[in-house]
Amino acid sequence: SHWEKLAWERLRSQIRPRGSLGRLEEMAARLGAIFRSVSPSVSRKIIFTMAGDHGVAEEGVSAYPQEVTAQMVFSFLKGWASINILADHVGAEVRVVDLGVASDLPEDWAVIRRKIGKGTRNITKGPAMERHEAVRGLVEGARLVMDAVQDEGFHLVGTGDMGIGNTTPSTAIVATLTGKPVKDLTGRGTGIDDAAWNRKVRAVERALAVNRPNAADPVDVLAKVGGYEIAGLAGAVLGAAAVRTPVVCDGFIATAGALIACQLAPFAKDYLFVSHRSQEVGHGAMIELLGLSPLLDLSMRLGEGTGAALAISLVEASARVLRDIKTFEEAGVTDTGR
Amino acid sequence: SHWEKLAWERLRSQIRPRGSLGRLEEMAARLGAIFRSVSPSVSRKIIFTMAGDHGVAEEGVSAYPQEVTAQMVFSFLKGWASINILADHVGAEVRVVDLGVASDLPEDWAVIRRKIGKGTRNITKGPAMERHEAVRGLVEGARLVMDAVQDEGFHLVGTGDMGIGNTTPSTAIVATLTGKPVKDLTGRGTGIDDAAWNRKVRAVERALAVNRPNAADPVDVLAKVGGYEIAGLAGAVLGAAAVRTPVVCDGFIATAGALIACQLAPFAKDYLFVSHRSQEVGHGAMIELLGLSPLLDLSMRLGEGTGAALAISLVEASARVLRDIKTFEEAGVTDTGR
Numbered sequence: 001s002h003w004e005k006l007a008w009e010r011l012r013s014q015i016r017p018r019g020s021l022g023r024l025e026e027m028a029a030r031l032g033a034i035f036r037s038v039s040p041s042v043s044r045k046i047i048f049t050m051a052g053d054h055g056v057a058e059e060g061v062s063a064y065p066q067e068v069t070a071q072m073v074f075s076f077l078k079g080w081a082s083i084n085i086l087a088d089h090v091g092a093e094v095r096v097v098d099l100g101v102a103s104d105l106p107e108d109w110a111v112i113r114r115k116i117g118k119g120t121r122n123i124t125k126g127p128a129m130e131r132h133e134a135v136r137g138l139v140e141g142a143r144l145v146m147d148a149v150q151d152e153g154f155h156l157v158g159t160g161d162m163g164i165g166n167t168t169p170s171t172a173i174v175a176t177l178t179g180k181p182v183k184d185l186t187g188r189g190t191g192i193d194d195a196a197w198n199r200k201v202r203a204v205e206r207a208l209a210v211n212r213p214n215a216a217d218p219v220d221v222l223a224k225v226g227g228y229e230i231a232g233l234a235g236a237v238l239g240a241a242a243v244r245t246p247v248v249c250d251g252f253i254a255t256a257g258a259l260i261a262c263q264l265a266p267f268a269k270d271y272l273f274v275s276h277r278s279q280e281v282g283h284g285a286m287i288e289l290l291g292l293s294p295l296l297d298l299s300m301r302l303g304e305g306t307g308a309a310l311a312i313s314l315v316e317a318s319a320r321v322l323r324d325i326k327t328f329e330e331a332g333v334t335d336t337g338r
Numbered sequence: 339s340h341w342e343k344l345a346w347e348r349l350r351s352q353i354r355p356r357g358s359l360g361r362l363e364e365m366a367a368r369l370g371a372i373f374r375s376v377s378p379s380v381s382r383k384i385i386f387t388m389a390g391d392h393g394v395a396e397e398g399v400s401a402y403p404q405e406v407t408a409q410m411v412f413s414f415l416k417g418w419a420s421i422n423i424l425a426d427h428v429g430a431e432v433r434v435v436d437l438g439v440a441s442d443l444p445e446d447w448a449v450i451r452r453k454i455g456k457g458t459r460n461i462t463k464g465p466a467m468e469r470h471e472a473v474r475g476l477v478e479g480a481r482l483v484m485d486a487v488q489d490e491g492f493h494l495v496g497t498g499d500m501g502i503g504n505t506t507p508s509t510a511i512v513a514t515l516t517g518k519p520v521k522d523l524t525g526r527g528t529g530i531d532d533a534a535w536n537r538k539v540r541a542v543e544r545a546l547a548v549n550r551p552n553a554a555d556p557v558d559v560l561a562k563v564g565g566y567e568i569a570g571l572a573g574a575v576l577g578a579a580a581v582r583t584p585v586v587c588d589g590f591i592a593t594a595g596a597l598i599a600c601q602l603a604p605f606a607k608d609y610l611f612v613s614h615r616s617q618e619v620g621h622g623a624m625i626e627l628l629g630l631s632p633l634l635d636l637s638m639r640l641g642e643g644t645g646a647a648l649a650i651s652l653v654e655a656s657a658r659v660l661r662d663i664k665t666f667e668e669a670g671v672t673d674t675g676r
């Protein structure tokens with residue numbers, strides 16, 4: 001694009017060897033194109049942590065009981081959890097959205113209430129949700145992001161998840177979209193033992209056999225083997241792209257949502273940054289399908305938006321690189337490099 | 339150590355799956371041991387960018403003329419350069435030290451003046467400097483860091499370099515310490531063409547043949563094929579270790595300094611964090627010899643301390659992880675994970 005070209009021209013004229021900032025320059029050029037500017041600002045950052053429960057948890061696929069989803073939502077609201085600490089470190093606000101927690105959250109909790117259902121149904125026995133529920137999740141996620149950008153002026157969005165059992169539907173999504181064997185895509189989630197891992201592989205295989213999700217229809221995949229929070233996470237990516245805003249997705253679950261979004265609207269990929277390479281084994285296949293390289297590789301597998309938070313700082317750094325480093329001409333430095 | 343054990347106990351009791359923050363946890367445990375605390379603070383951060391010139395530049399081993407070293411020092415002091423922007427982004431102060439710039443820097447420049455010589459001698463013809471000069475560089479670097487920590491209260495130090503031609507002595511150092519073939523360790527520096535690359539390989543080979551640096555004597559290596567700023571960078575690592583302060587080294591040149599430091603005093607490694615994997619080809623051999631994994635891999639090859647700046651933010655994040663994330667007990671979350 002015109003603005004990407006202008007961004008590269010500025011990057012190449014800065015007082016440093018050409019290309020010496022590597023991936024920061026690639027990001028900077030993308031931000032130039034997104035913001036149509038060679039002096040972008042991404043100082044106002046927001047992370048949406050989307051929460052939902054999963055009927056498939058009853059198959060014993062997680063190390064934690066379902067009640068932990070609501071308990072962690074409470075911790076996010078109190079500012080006690082990993083995402084709060086890492087978001088604060090990078091100067092990002094955190095908003096917690098209930099898309100489908102199994103219990104009614106107390107009225108005095110300051111959670112954003114967009115509950116579509118009290119947990120999905122067990123995907124080993126039928127679809128996770130109705131098709132109209134999946135669409136609603138997409139719309140709610142998109143609207144939250146669009147409002148944050150258009151009404152509140154945020155420049156950059158991060159996505160994160162909370163939902164006990166949600167690596168299982170995410171594995172089903174990537175298995176559907178890539179066609180790869182389930183056992184090659186199934187990881188340890190929050191830290192399950194071999195017996196639970198075997199149950200998880202069988203649960204995903206059964207979910208695919210029972211539901212037969214149509215890989216060519218991303219909403220079908222989302223409805224049959226997805227989750228409420230995954231729908232919200234996919235919607236967030238669509239919403240960011242719709243209002244031309246960079247969006248940084250977290251690890252395995254948030255990337256599953258991003259995949260659905262990019263299958264629905266391939267142009268969304270222009271706005272998407274993959275924060276980190278998750279330790280969850282199936283994440284590699286997701287990244288490969290997206291064709292985007294993660295920014296960090298720190299053996300993390302937490303979710304909540306923690307990887308997104310760390311990567312947001314790198315995206316912001318790349319915006320500052322583009323805008324703030326002076327050119328050879330501006331600085332009066334001898335330029336003999338290529 | 340006792341404090342490392344206490345740090346791991348706290349990390350394992352936090353409201354998230356065990357081990358889910360991967361390398362942040364490893365760093366957090368190291369910081370626990372360094373600061374003897376499970377609530378460390380690394381909010382005050384400083385980057386020393388050490389500058390020096392190199393007689394070997396006359397062999398045509400760089401894409402830039404020697405005058406650029408002083409010009410870049412001026413840019414650092416003005417706040418115009420990459421390191422200023424990235425250090426500001428992560429909240430770190432930058433101090434620029436003249437250990438051996440070839441020209442007399444104007445009196446009104448606010449550079450820290452520790453000039454040992456006006457550029458090293460050409461290492462293809464004899465030693466870069468006298469042994470007592472190498473020792474002086476080590477002492478100056480160490481003193482700057484120790485004073486910053488002890489007198490000013492900085493918690494964390496980063497190291498970076500500026501010096502036209504300084505990938506050549508750094509290559510000579512890693513070739514001496516690893517015994518690997520020079521051509522496998524020689525990179526493109528600021529972006530040289532094939533002809534300059536061939537000159538660079540020959541220059542390093544000649545430097546080793548003429549000087550015969552003794553790999554078992556790190557000061558000998560530093561004096562014969564190093565540089566004034568590399569001596570300062572090595573000293574900074576020693577100084578940080580002496581006052582029990584974490585030190586984050588930048589890429590190829592700063593890691594060459596860190597290698598010298600760790601050969602002199604192996605315990606210094608306990609305080610050292612390697613910021614990133616440089617695109618400069620010989621950096622991999624340095625990292626292998628140190629036995630430390632870099633935190634970032636963003637295809638950067640700039641120097642100045644730019645990689646250190648980005649990684650400092652990750653080290654600070656890990657300190658916040660250790661200190662601030664609540665435990666299951668504190669938060670009242672059900673703990674059934676392993």
